[in-house]
Amino acid sequence: MSENPLTQLGSTLTAIEQMPLRIQIADMLRRAIVSGNLRPGSLLVETALAAQMNVSRAPIREAIQILENDGLIESIAYKGKRVKPLTQREIEETYSLRVVFEVMAARRILEMNKPVDALWIHCRAMATAADNNDRDALTTADEAFHRTLIGLADHDLMLTSWNSLYLRIHQIMALRNVAQLNLAEIAGNHPPIVHALENGDVDKVINLISKHTRSIADLDAAKIAEMNL
Amino acid sequence: MSENPLTQLGSTLTAIEQMPLRIQIADMLRRAIVSGNLRPGSLLVETALAAQMNVSRAPIREAIQILENDGLIESIAYKGKRVKPLTQREIEETYSLRVVFEVMAARRILEMNKPVDALWIHCRAMATAADNNDRDALTTADEAFHRTLIGLADHDLMLTSWNSLYLRIHQIMALRNVAQLNLAEIAGNHPPIVHALENGDVDKVINLISKHTRSIADLDAAKIAEMNL
DNA sequence: GATTTATAAGTTGTCGACAATATACAATAT
DNA sequence: ATATTGTATATTGTCGACAACTTATAAATC
Structure with missing residues (x-):
């Protein structure tokens, strides 16, 4: 298991890259939301996001569910999900x-x-x-x-x-x-x-x-x- | 969705039968956990649950994620998920x-x-x-x-x-x-x-x-x- | 012109299949 | 006997497709 330091650094980086897509996507969206890039009220459509990120809808759905759990996103029936408005x-x-x-x-x-x-x-x-x-x-x-x-x-x-x-x-x-x-x-x-x-x-x-x-x-x-x- | 696979499993509430499968499944599993039927430490395998409930893995996955959000289930790498042990x-x-x-x-x-x-x-x-x-x-x-x-x-x-x-x-x-x-x-x-x-x-x-x-x-x-x- | 009905479009829900990866176990070599 | 390797198995991750349902739009009727 002991390898040279360079590979260790490499494995650290690939470890991030090899995380499940849903995690990467959730992180990405979470950053966008808490940084204000995705404003409250913005609609998140699975198909659109999937096309935009070149992945299927499955990991998008799961990422969105993670953010829903964070309380950052809420579901709107048959319209899509949106960034929860701040009241x-x-x-x-x-x-x-x-x-x-x-x-x-x-x-x-x-x-x-x-x-x-x-x-x-x-x-x-x-x-x-x-x-x-x-x-x-x-x-x-x-x-x-x-x-x-x-x-x-x-x-x-x-x-x-x-x-x-x-x-x-x-x-x-x-x-x-x-x-x-x-x-x-x-x-x-x-x-x-x-x-x-x-x-x-x-x-x-x-x-x-x-x-x-x-x-x-x-x-x-x-x-x-x-x-x- | 004219035929609901879950009716065989004893779900009698009519209102709940029109809800998405993931919700029904999540409710079912949640009840099983909080009632003590599914003891802490029990392993939850997607394929097994899917076969048992006659549904595909997709709604099972989402239901499990919901329960993970509830803090009732935790993930164990490449083994499956299990009911969180109570310490x-x-x-x-x-x-x-x-x-x-x-x-x-x-x-x-x-x-x-x-x-x-x-x-x-x-x-x-x-x-x-x-x-x-x-x-x-x-x-x-x-x-x-x-x-x-x-x-x-x-x-x-x-x-x-x-x-x-x-x-x-x-x-x-x-x-x-x-x-x-x-x-x-x-x-x-x-x-x-x-x-x-x-x-x-x-x-x-x-x-x-x-x-x-x-x-x-x-x-x-x-x-x-x-x-x- | 208003109201109802039919049609279209868009979105989520669910499915079955395949790929990737870790674990367990047996077989082999030392 | 121990360590190593290879193989099989089990499980999750991801994909593309189809079905169901809601909303919006257009057409038709009064």
Whole structure:
């Protein structure tokens, strides 16, 4: 089984290429949706996609079903499937559920007395990104912060739900007006959370997370409502 | 589709007979799993199922994918798919997530000042069932209680997650030793929750729900561990 | 002109067959 | 006896075709 490094790299690449088509297609479509390239409401027709990708309908169907499971696509009887429209309500539900998960995570972390040092790394990355006015870097560090927080809770079921949630959050973020976000403010919101965690102050953690999320959720909900998706 | 192959298998609901085969098959398999007829670890082979149900593999594949989404089935490379084994950890995660959802629901109900009269109906049904020593009736009323509680929170995303959670709870319940459950005690656990809700006592609600769920979760986790699934 | 009916087009649902790949087992060589 | 190789088998992945059903369009009737 031991081969030279070059073949190892090659096998890694072919491993991706040799994944089932449905996975490749699902990944492709998922990226298109959460990046905003496929806007909410877009119709997905199996035959069209199959022709476009030069594959049969079978893997397309399965890929679409995967995305339906992700909550990114919904079925419309005998018309096709379409990218799920984003309603104000859904945005609010998405963010409120994220708050619940993060509060749950915080409680578990405190119960288990887990160190939260890992969070500081992402806080610093966010601060740097804010200084450089680098929105992409801030977004990346922000997600890393939240993902780390959830991961520390060591709860697979919640993590799975959270991943699904975050797909939609990505989609929302791709459509929102980033210009109205104050990078420094967002970066500044996170260190107090870590401090509260280190001090074991549950109520403060809950308060901070709730307030932080709500302000973002309100911005996004307003934006999406205005876009009329 | 003038002749439905599945009628031979005892599917009696007429409404369901016009649904796509994948839905019928998924429902059938789901019932088999959550009722304990298909035990955790059972292998599901597409060709075998297709032959057994007199359909092609296509709807079987899609049905299996649906159940994979439900978290009831997992894939095993080049062996087939199997009913996901139940681990102690997973049981604990399932119940702890249910607690979080119910606490979230309670908070929202209190915030919206929603009347919770509907819950009393199910409390009474549970009391009656306990008096009659009718385990099935108690289980039904119990689920109705919890489903109503979640429903009152008016949060579609959470409801969807909760439904998925409850599938696994059904599966767990089907495998547990019902004899060790004290019906009167379970029935008695619910009215105080409704009282606390009516009094707006959030902390008490949280406390009651947590304690109530934990005792059941501990019983089930022990039972499953002992069964070595 | 409005309403009903017939026709066409488009989309999903299902099928049977073939290809690819991993596993299990037997046969062979060392 | 152990390791290796080859072969058979089992299972999933993918394809192209056809059927069923819904919607849209055009025609016909009143």
